[in-house]
Amino acid sequence: MKIIITIGSLALFTSLAVSQGRGQRGGGGGEQAAPAPTANLNLPPGDAKRGETYYAKYGCWECHGYTGQTGNGARLATTALNANGFVNYIRNPRTNQMPLYSAKVISDQDGADLFAYIKTFKKPPEAKDIPLLQQIINEK
C-alpha cells in the first residue's frame, strides 16, 4: 500500500482548482513565465538524436510527457528558452518539483543535446482547430 502525497491535497478542491494548482506547479508553462538564470555556458552544439536517448534516460518524459506537451511539468514543446537558458534552468530549477541536474549528472553536452531534441517537438494544434474542444466551450 502507499499513500498519495502530491495528489491528496488536490483532491480536496474543485476540478477548476486542480487546473489552477497545476499552473502554480509549473503546468501550463508557468515555469517559463520568468527567464531562468542566464550564466553564459558556452554550450557546444546539440545533437537531437543523442538528445532523444537522454530524454528517455534522464526521465524527462516522466513530468513533461513523451512529446513535451503533457504532465505536471512545463510544456517543453512550446518553451521560450534558448539552449543556454535551458541548461541554466535544469542546473537551478525554480520549483522543488523539478529535480536539480548538476553537470555531474547531465553534462553541458548532454544538456545541449537534450535541448536540440526538445526543439524537434511539434507544437500542439490550436484549440479553435479542434472541433471536440470547440463543442465543449460552446456548451452552456
Next chain:
Amino acid sequence: MKKGSVNRRGFLKGAAASAAALVAKPAEKAQAQQAAQTRPAAAVPNAAQLAAETGPPRAQVERIIENPGSDFMMDVIKSLNFEYITTNPGSSFQGLHESIINYGGNKPELLTCCHEESAVAMAHGYAKIEGKPIMALLHGTVGTQHAAMAIYNAYADRVPIYIVIGNHMDAAVRPGGVNWYHSAQDMCAMIRDFTKWDDNPASLGAMANSSIRAYRMMMTPPMGPVAIVIDSEMQENAMPVGPRPRIPKLTMPSPPQGDMAAVREAAKWLVNAQAPRINCQRAARTAEGMKLVTELADLLQCPVNGNGERMHIPSRHPMAGTGYQGYPVDLILDLEVQGGGGVPPNAKSISISSLDLFMKSNIQDFQPMSQADLAIAGDAQATLPSLIEEIKRQMTSDRKRFFEERGKRLSEAHAKAREQAIEDARYGWDSSPISLARVAAELWPLIKNEDWSLVGWQGFIGGWPGRLWNMNKHYHYIGGQGAGGIGYNAPASVGAALANRKYGRLSINTQTDGDLNYAPGVLWTAAHHKIPLLTIMHNNRGYHAEVMFVQRMAAERNRGVDKAHIGTRLIEPNINYAKMAETYGLTGIGPISDPKDMAAAFKRGIEIVKRGEPVVIDTITQPR
C-alpha cells in the same frame, strides 16, 4: 434425542464415536462390500436397508439442525434492509452463508468477491452512490486483515460499511489446524483504530442488539464502518430453547445540527464578509447536500472550492472554483473539511464539522489542528438549512447588491477558468501515447446525453473530466480513496456501478494500471454479477508518482536518475488489460495507443455497457 436440538459439540462427539466403530469392525465392513458386489441387479432390500427405512433414526440424523442460530442472525440482517452482501467465502461463517442463500432466499443478494479488500471497497463505492450501506462478510483473522486497507479507506472517507466477521471463538470445540490461525480472542482489535464501533456478542440476543446499535452508530455523522463478530458455534448450533430473542426496532437518530447561537454568529460573519470562500470536502452526503451548498453559494455569491471528494456544486456553476486571481479572501467557511483548509493571513475562518463530535484514531487521518475562529460541532449538511435561513434573515438590500456585484466578477473568473481548461486540453492532443485530456474530451460527447456517473477517482487523470465535463448531479462524481490507499479504485467503481445499475445509469471508470493490479479479480465479480461498467485504462505502465519521487531523490543526491524505473514501473513485460479482461469474462478492447482510434472503441464499449455488461478498454496513456 429431539430432532434439531442437538448442538455441534454433541454431534462432534457422536461423529467421533461412529468413526471409532468403523475402525473397530473391519471384518463386518469387508463382508458388506462383498455382499454388495455379488447381489443381483434388482435385489430386494437387505436387512440393513430395511432397517434404515423402517427402524429408528440413525445417530447421523441427529446432525440435522433445522433451526440454527444463523437463521435468526439472518432475520436480524434482513431487518437492516441491505441490498447486497459482498463476501469471499470462509469456514468461520459457513453457517450464516448457508442461511443467507437458503433460509434467506439469497436476499440480500450474496456477491462473490475474489479478495476481501474488493468486498469492502465495493461496499465503499456503493455507499457513496446510494447513500446507504451494504454488508461485507469476512472470514476470521485472514479475511479481516485482507480487508483492513479498504476499511481504513472507508473510515477516512467517512463512508458507512456494515462488516460482519466470522470467528471460531470457543477454543474447546474449535476445529483443529488452520482454524486456530483464523481465530482470535478479540477479532476487531486489528481494525479498531479505523472502525466507529465493534462488538463480539456472546448470545443471539446480544447479536440482535449490537447489530441494530452498530447500524445506528454507523449512519450517524460522521459516518464510518462498524464490525460485528459472529461466533461459528452460535451460527451452527440450534436456537436455544425458549422465547426467540427480540430484534430491536431500528430508529435512526436525526443527524446532529450545529448550535443555533453559533449558526446565527456564522451567518453574521458571512453576511458582513467582503470576500468569503466556501471550502467543502465531505459536506454533501446526498443529493440534498449538493443542493444546499449550491443554494448557499447562490445566496452569498461567493466561490465554492470543493468537488474533490464529493459533488458540492455543479462544475459549470459560476460560483464553482476558488475565485478570481487576487480574490481578497477575508473569511473561509469550511464544511466538513478534515483539519480545516488553509486560511490566508488576516482572514477568519468558520468550520462546521461532525468530526468535532467523534475522533478516535491512532492513525493521523485527523490532519493538522483546525485554525477555525468559530468552530461549530455538527453535521454540515444537517446544519446548512438553518444557516441559509439565518443568512436570509440577516441580509439587507445593501448587502444583496454588494453580493450581486461580487458574483458578476466571480462569474467572469469562472468563465475564464473554463476557457483556460479548453486551452490546456489541446496540449498533447495528437500525442501517442494518448493524453489524458484527450481521453476525457473524446468520451464527453458520447456520454453527455446519457444518465452517466463517473465512479473512479479523477485525481490521477489530471482532473480532466471535472475540467471539461458538465458535472451537475451528486452521482456525477464520488471522489476517491479516502486515505489514499491504492487498490480502491477498481473495486469501488464496481460497487458504485452496482448501485447505479438499478437506475439504468452509465457508469464510467478511468482506471489506473497500478491500482487494478492490487486485486484484479473484481473484474470477474463484475462479469459474474452482470454489473455494467465502462472501464477505460489509464495505462501508463507504472506507479508513476513514485517514478517521479525516486527520480527527484536521486537528482538531489547527485547520483543520476537513470535507475528511477527500478521498483516503480510495470514493464518488461507490458500488461495487456484487454486480454486480462477477457480472461475474467469481460469484453476487452485494445490496447489503443493512437488517439484517433479512441472514439470508435469508446462507442463500442458504451453499446456493450448499455446491454448490461462490463467492458475494459486498454488505453496506453501519457504518464500524467
